[in-house]
Amino acid sequence: MTRARLPNRRPNETVQLMFNDTRYAVTVGYYPDTGCIGEVFTHGAKVGSNMDAILDDACVALSLLLQHGVEPAGLAASMGRPGGDGAPASIIGALADLLAEKTVARTAAGGVS
Template sequence: MSRAILPARRAAQTFEFDCRGLRYTATLGRHADGQAAELFLSCHKQSSPADTDARDAAILISFALQHGATIDALANAMSRDAHGAPQGLAGAALDAMAATIAKDDAE
């Protein structure tokens, strides 16, 4: 599948979540139809390895979304503990994205 080209201006929503005791800020960009299109992530510890990991994870998630992957498919592929909780940053970010979208859809 080819990459979906995003318009210069698009709807976006910012939210926060925690992972491994660190606070992250996420901005979810959407296509005109409301589907997730991209993710920007940053850690409250700027210029730290965790912040670099956050930015890199967001690039990979965005690339996958723009090539047709769904949040659910990506989230289901992430490492999880015995209770289904994500074990890493990418899984936590995807779960937070899904929860944010579900909350919006319910309103």
């Protein structure tokens, strides 16, 4: 599938995500015409740290996957869950779970077509 770019101005929301006792500010951007998620950004790691760079790169990759039509539920289902309790192995998996949960909630509320 070809990439569906987001417009320069688009709706978004910022929420808090806790993972392994660390709080992350996660911004989720939406396509204005469909309400579907098209991008994700997060901050929470020390600015300039390796983890900050990893999160930036992971969010770019997740956003590109979304813009190429990969469903958030598919992203979440593909992440590692080694503990047997279904919890994500990393913050990247937790981000994918958040995106899937947001999609379900928006669909239930009628915000996604």
